[in-house]
Amino acid sequence: MRHLKYFALLTIIAFTLHSCNLLSAAGFTSQGQPTKKVEGKLTSTTANSEVNVDHSQWTQLLQKHVNEKGFVDYKGFKEDARALDDYLNMLAKYDPNNDWSVQELLAFYINLYNAETINLILENYPVKSIKDIDNPWTEGRARVDGRELSLGGIENGILRKMNEPRIHFAINCASISCPPLIREAYTAAKINEQLDRVTRDFINGPQNDISPNEAEISSIFKFYPNDWKVNGKVDITGYINQYSDTKLNPKANLTYKEYDWGLNEQQ
Numbered sequence: 001m002r003h004l005k006y007f008a009l010l011t012i013i014a015f016t017l018h019s020c021n022l023l024s025a026a027g028f029t030s031q032g033q034p035t036k037k038v039e040g041k042l043t044s045t046t047a048n049s050e051v052n053v054d055h056s057q058w059t060q061l062l063q064k065h066v067n068e069k070g071f072v073d074y075k076g077f078k079e080d081a082r083a084l085d086d087y088l089n090m091l092a093k094y095d096p097n098n099d100w101s102v103q104e105l106l107a108f109y110i111n112l113y114n115a116e117t118i119n120l121i122l123e124n125y126p127v128k129s130i131k132d133i134d135n136p137w138t139e140g141r142a143r144v145d146g147r148e149l150s151l152g153g154i155e156n157g158i159l160r161k162m163n164e165p166r167i168h169f170a171i172n173c174a175s176i177s178c179p180p181l182i183r184e185a186y187t188a189a190k191i192n193e194q195l196d197r198v199t200r201d202f203i204n205g206p207q208n209d210i211s212p213n214e215a216e217i218s219s220i221f222k223f224y225p226n227d228w229k230v231n232g233k234v235d236i237t238g239y240i241n242q243y244s245d246t247k248l249n250p251k252a253n254l255t256y257k258e259y260d261w262g263l264n265e266q267q
Contacts, residue, residue, distance in 0.1 A: 030157045031149050033109075036102040037163040044192045049101035053094065055111050055185035057087040062183045070172075070180020071266045078122050088115055088143070095145035103188035106162060106195075110186045113154045113171045116142045120151075121174050121263070129261045130174045165227045165239070166195035168220055169202040176260040177207060177218065203243045207257065210246045214253040222256045 046052050061084060065077040077084070091112055096105055117130070120141065124133050137155075140148030149158075159167045169179040170186060179202045186194055202208075207218040221228060221236050230238035237248045 029153070030161065031153045032147060033144070033149070033158050034096055034098050034100070034105060035158055035161040036098065036100075036105055037161070038102055038106075039163075042103070042106075042164060042192045042195070044188065044190050045101070045103060046188045049104040049188060050097075050099035051094070051104060052188065053091070053104065053108055055107065055187055057083065057090065058111055058115055058185040059183075061087070062181065062185065066181050066183050067266060068183070070182065071264050072118065072121075072174070072181065073266045074118075074121055074125050074263075077118060078125060081119075081122055084115065084119055084122070088112075088119060091115070092143035092145070101188060102162065103191045106159070106164060106167065107186040107188050107191050109154050109158050110167060110170045112142050112144070112149075113151060113159070114181060116151060116154075117172060117174050127263065129263055131261050160224070160227065164195070165224075165229070166199045168224060168227065169198045170195060172264070174264055176262045176264050177220075177257070178264060179207075179220075180205075180264075200243045203240055204245050208240075208244075209257075210240070210244055210248065212246065212249050212252065214255075215240070215248055216255050216257055219256045219259040221254075 061077070061080060065073045065080065067073075091108070094108070096108055100108070120133065120136060121127060121130065127133060130136050137152035138150050140150050140153075142149040142151065142154060155167075155171060159171065170182075172178045172181045179198060182194070182198060184194075202218070203210075207220075209216045217236075217240070221240075225236075226234055228234060228236045228239035230242070236254065237250060237252060241247050
């Protein structure tokens, strides 16, 4: 009996450790990274950070391989795989900390997420969907100062904790229903304007059909139901109305579009 209790205890401990690792990988922890919160209205500035990262390499790659609609030429990008590796290797040398501004941290992790997602597709190309790849969001892959962060960890454990829901329209999961990639890197100098632009473009784009009394909206709003706050309270309709050209009535009926996980590849 004593041996059975001992075995059961070891099983519980092993399961707990495994569960903690899964939670970390899936993004419920920050994986040791700083998670500064945006306080009040976000402004764009490079003046309040110990470090200002140069993301111009990423801008050059995006302008070369992403079109105006945000679709990606993965075949062409594959020819620039070494240039992408150089950019990711540059990011890997940094160690983000609380001496970095919230603007610099937002830009760093958004760019890291998007660049590593492109890299993941290139490593498995040709592929029809990111969901055809094993563990795309839970496997540690994004290198930061000797650590390997998962894509899920960057999104859920870091960016979502920074009190800036517009990040949902900046990070791209290589899928048709994802917010489009923009053709420039995010930077602390332009972060507020960039986030504002991609949010407006997404909400007023084809991913949402909005009329005053009803709207069929992106499943992104369903995936993260507690992120859409107005004056501290969850209010999806109110959040959309901040950016939508067509204003929803407070009691408008909301339904959600089916998410298309097909690869966001140029045809």
